[in-house]
Amino acid sequence: MNELKIGNKTANVPIIQGGMGVGVSRSRLAGAVAAAGGIGIISTAQIGYDEAGFCTDPKKANITAIKKHIALAKAQAKGGLVGVNIMVALKDYAEHVKASIEAGADVIISGAGLPVSLPKLTEGTDTKIAPIVSTEKAAHVILKLWDRKFHRTADFIVIEGPKAGGHLGFSQEELADADQMDYDNEIRKIISAVREYEEKYHREIPVIVAGGIYSREDAFHAAELGADGIQAATRFVATEECDADIAYKMAYVKAKKEDVVIIKSPVGMPGRAIRNPFLEEVAQGTCKIERCYGCLAKCDPKEIPYCITDALIRAVKGDVEHGLIFAGENVEKVDKISTVKAVIDDLSAGFYSGEKNTFHILPHVV
Structure with missing residues (x-):
C-alpha cells in the first residue's frame, strides 16, 4: 500500500494513531503503532499524571514524562515515526512543544484551538507540524496566517470530523445533526484549500482524514475523497498495547x-x-x-x-x-480486545499500493 511521506520522513503505511489523553496514548501504544509502520502519537495532556511530584509540580512532571515517553516509544519503534499531540488550550503549550522537540519527536499535531505560534516554536528543527482543522474556514485561516507571518506552510493537515472522540471543533447543534451533515463536501473543500498552498510552496502537503475512521471501508472512503492518509483513535484503545487500564478498554468493548x-x-x-x-x-x-x-x-x-x-x-x-x-x-463497533498489528492490517486493507490516491479495498480475510 502507499507510504505516507511528510517531507523527508516516511511512514510505511498512511495511518496515524490519534493522540488520546490523559495517558491513553503514551509510549507503549505509540511505539507499537510506529513499529507496525504507522505514525504513533503520544498525547502530552497531563502525561505525567503518574510521575513523582505530579500533584505538587505538574508542569515539571509533564515535561519529564514527555521526554521519557518519546524516548521509550522511539526505542520500541524500530525506526518508525513517533510524534505528539499537543493541545493549544494547554497552559504550558510552548513548553510541551519545546520538550517534544528536544526529545526527538518526528511530528507535532496540534488542535483544541488554532496553533498560531507552532511554526515559530519549531523553527530550525526537523520536527514536522500539522494543525487539526474541522472546517474549510479554519484551514484557510491557519494556512494563510502561517504563510503571511512565518513564510511557510504546514507539513501535513489533519481534518477531524464530527464523529471523533474527545474534544470537537463543532457546536452542540452541529453535532446533534452530524448524520445529516454533508461532511464529505467539507473535506473536499479543505483539501482544495490545501492544494493551493502545495502549488505556492511547490511541495506536497499530505491531508489526513480523522473522526469516525474505524474500518477498511472508512479508510477507502477517505481515500476516495482525496485524502493521503487516515487517523484513527478509538480503534486503538481496545488493543493490548494501549496504555490505559484494562477496565478502560473494556468500557469500549461494552459500550x-x-x-x-x-x-x-x-x-x-x-x-x-x-x-x-x-x-x-x-x-x-x-x-x-x-x-x-x-x-x-x-x-x-x-x-x-x-x-x-x-x-x-x-x-x-x-x-x-x-x-x-x-x-x-x-x-459501539468495538467487540473485543485486539492488537495494534491487527488494527493496522485491517485499516491498511483499505488502500492499494499504486499511484497516489489510487486505491481499492481488499477483501476481509477469515
Whole structure:
C-alpha cells in the first residue's frame, strides 16, 4: 500500500494513531503503532499524571514524562515515526512543544484551538507540524496566517470530523445533526484549500482524514475523497498495547450506541464520551474540585463543573464509574480486545499500493 511521506520522513503505511489523553496514548501504544509502520502519537495532556511530584509540580512532571515517553516509544519503534499531540488550550503549550522537540519527536499535531505560534516554536528543527482543522474556514485561516507571518506552510493537515472522540471543533447543534451533515463536501473543500498552498510552496502537503475512521471501508472512503492518509483513535484503545487500564478498554468493548453522548467540557468545547455514573454526577452538579493542576490556559476552578484532569486520570487508571471516558461515535463497533498489528492490517486493507490516491479495498480475510 502507499507510504505516507511528510517531507523527508516516511511512514510505511498512511495511518496515524490519534493522540488520546490523559495517558491513553503514551509510549507503549505509540511505539507499537510506529513499529507496525504507522505514525504513533503520544498525547502530552497531563502525561505525567503518574510521575513523582505530579500533584505538587505538574508542569515539571509533564515535561519529564514527555521526554521519557518519546524516548521509550522511539526505542520500541524500530525506526518508525513517533510524534505528539499537543493541545493549544494547554497552559504550558510552548513548553510541551519545546520538550517534544528536544526529545526527538518526528511530528507535532496540534488542535483544541488554532496553533498560531507552532511554526515559530519549531523553527530550525526537523520536527514536522500539522494543525487539526474541522472546517474549510479554519484551514484557510491557519494556512494563510502561517504563510503571511512565518513564510511557510504546514507539513501535513489533519481534518477531524464530527464523529471523533474527545474534544470537537463543532457546536452542540452541529453535532446533534452530524448524520445529516454533508461532511464529505467539507473535506473536499479543505483539501482544495490545501492544494493551493502545495502549488505556492511547490511541495506536497499530505491531508489526513480523522473522526469516525474505524474500518477498511472508512479508510477507502477517505481515500476516495482525496485524502493521503487516515487517523484513527478509538480503534486503538481496545488493543493490548494501549496504555490505559484494562477496565478502560473494556468500557469500549461494552459500550452501546445509546451510551455515547455529547458533553460540555471544561475546555470550553463539546466532547464525545461514554455515559457513566460520573456524567450523571456532573449533570447534578455534585462534583467537587479539590485542587487545580494548571492544565488549561483558560480555566477558572470557581466556574467549571468539574476538574477534567482528575476525571481523566481516574478513568485511565481504571475507575470507569467515576472518570471521564472519551470515545468516538463508532465505539459501539468495538467487540473485543485486539492488537495494534491487527488494527493496522485491517485499516491498511483499505488502500492499494499504486499511484497516489489510487486505491481499492481488499477483501476481509477469515
